[in-house]
Amino acid sequence: MTQFIVVGAGIIGTSIAYRLAEAGHAVTIVERHHPGAGTSGASFAWTNSNEKTPYGYHLINVLGMRAHRALENEFGARPWYHGGGAVEWKTNPAEAAELAERVERLKGWNYPAEWIDPRDLRTLEPALAAGASGDAPIAYFPDEGWVDPTVYVEFFLQKARALGAVLRRETVTGLVLRGTSVTGIRTASGKTIEADVVVNCTGRWANDLGQEARLSFPLAPTLGLLVVTVPAASGVRRVIRTTGVNFRPDGAGRVMLQSEHDESKFTLESRPEEIRPAAEAMIARAARLYPDLAGTAAEAMRLSLRAIPGDGVSAVGPLPGIDGYYAAVTHSGVTLAPWLGQVVAAELGGGAPETALEDFRPARFF
Ligand SMILES: Cc1cc2nc3c(=O)[nH]c(=O)nc-3n(C[C@H](O)[C@H](O)[C@H](O)COP(=O)(O)OP(=O)(O)OC[C@H]3O[C@@H](n4cnc5c(N)ncnc54)[C@H](O)[C@@H]3O)c2cc1C
Structure with missing residues (x-):
């Protein structure tokens, strides 16, 4: 069983944590405030692929909208979602x-x-x-709509917990890096928590975790x-x-x-x-x-x-030359969350790289 740490209990972190737990992995979610306290709690939360260019970015947002719809079949209801176009x-x-x-x-x-x-x-x-x-x-x-992100976050957090995931309320102050491998996190309370893979879902705070250039990439928040x-x-x-x-x-x-x-x-x-x-x-x-x-x-x-990587589109994937570390940082995260949850968990579980994410790897910044 692979041990994952997901840092950040926003809409992206809870989506990924749930899908990892569903696949049978051990998941610890580390969040410094209450779940949903970050950008997810202050979002217009319009699910759309309306002004998204280039085409590849439009496409992943369409996949996000489709994944939102599919949640209704999967769970019988999606009280966080409001359609109507x-x-x-x-x-x-x-x-x-x-x-x-x-x-x-x-x-x-x-x-x-x-x-x-x-x-x-x-x-x-x-x-x-x-x-x-x-x-x-x-x-x-x-086909557009809007979401109550906090209701979504709570639902997937509880689902993840029901599958054994644990939420720890800690501030992550850094990554434990041994050679070229991330082996865990350090917290403000002085603890070190080990894991096979650390998934950075801290959105606009993503670069606070990796103080070294090889662990960070440009952000252009607005x-x-x-x-x-x-x-x-x-x-x-x-x-x-x-x-x-x-x-x-x-x-x-x-x-x-x-x-x-x-x-x-x-x-x-x-x-x-x-x-x-x-x-x-x-x-x-x-x-x-x-x-x-x-x-x-x-x-x-x-x-x-807004959690916006330097060139305006998503940054989702491992960082080049670093093992045990994966980042999922994006604007339009409310639209993308259910799809990213699935495809990121599948990749982290050893599945083939998701082709629709090819243009959105953090490696392009290095
Ligand atoms: C004004 C505005 C309007 C938007 N409108 C839309 C829209 O219409 N449609 C759409 O799809 N998207 C929209 N977005 C974007 C969307 O809200 C974000 O992409 C999404 O919420 C990002 O979610 P996240 O989980 O990545 O980040 P967050 O929700 O920010 O979650 C990150 C979490 O990490 C935690 N954290 C950070 N650092 C640490 C640390 N060191 N240790 C422990 N925990 C830490 C934070 O407390 C936070 O809870 C909008 C954003 C803004 C600001």
């Missing part, structure tokens, strides 16, 4: 042109993408203000701001993407909003009082489309960094 229209001409180009590209890749008229949009979203989309073409992506409203009967039913703001339901009547334009103004150190005007402006923009959102307050404003 996503709708998008852009009133700014440059953005509208990009959307038109994207829809054609996605259709060419056989990705479900269609144009709908304002009446269809009102059927999908009855609470939308009349004429909200103006004369902008409206795109509909029926800051994200998510605003969550107080519960409000706004009628928002699915992922809505428009000029200036994207939003979706976030459970119990809350709406989660995100805006690339607004988030670029902040840093992780920004204080709530600095962010609040931008949060209120985002809600006001959405309320022009959904009048019942008007006057809704921001209950939470979450700043987090």
Whole structure:
């Protein structure tokens, strides 16, 4: 039986840990905070392969979406998943042109993408203000959805535990490296925990584990701001993407909003009082489309960094010249998690390398 340490109990770590435990391996998950405390707990969590290029990256995200669907058959239910597709229209001409180009590209890749008229949009979203989309073409992506990442993390963590996996609440301070082999981890409490393979699933903190150049690779994190409203009967039913703001339901009547334009103004150190005007402006923009959102307050404003490897796509695989060490670090991790869980566990269990991951190996950085 191979002994694995999975560092990080986010959506990627718990997916991989569960599949390793399912395959009969001994798994210790090491997490410094509560499970889901990292980026997975501060994600827009839209399952999609919508703006993903090049084609290979689009493909693995499609495989992620498919793997999300398959979980329903496997477990009988997937309470973390919310379907209904996503709708998008852009009133700014440059953005509208990009959307038109994207829809054609996605259709060419056989990705479900269609144009709908304002009446269809009102059927999908009855609470939308009349004429909200103006004369902008409206795109509909029926296979997309969104996830409650924490509900997902809890489910797979409990499943992994039921198969013997253990969660240890420790901060990993470094890897134990003997020659060219990683043989375990060191923790802040002074312990050394040995394993045959250490799987780094710490997302944006991935380079904190391997202080040496041969154990790390470039990351290019960007800051994200998510605003969550107080519960409000706004009628928002699915992922809505428009000029200036994207939003979706976030459970119990809350709406989660995100805006690339607004988030670029902040840093992780920004204080709530600095962010609040931008949060209120985002809600006001959405309320022009959904009048019942008007006057809704921001209950939470979450700043987090996207876990993005240096060239923008995933980094999944062993590090060259190092045995016993594997990294799985990616943006779009909510979409990719169930597929990565399966294929990474299969590779780590001695299976053939997954061909769809060929372009995404950390070795490209060395
Ligand atoms: C604003 C925003 C919007 C996003 N929107 C989407 C989206 O719409 N769709 C999508 O698919 N993806 C989206 N993402 C990306 C997605 O959320 C991430 O790719 C995913 O959550 C990464 O999961 P993870 O498990 O790799 O990392 P994390 O969830 O960050 O988990 C890593 C864990 O490692 C732990 N850890 C770190 N260092 C140590 C250490 N030294 N010792 C012990 N434990 C440690 C952390 O506490 C954390 O719990 C978004 C991200 C952001 C920030």
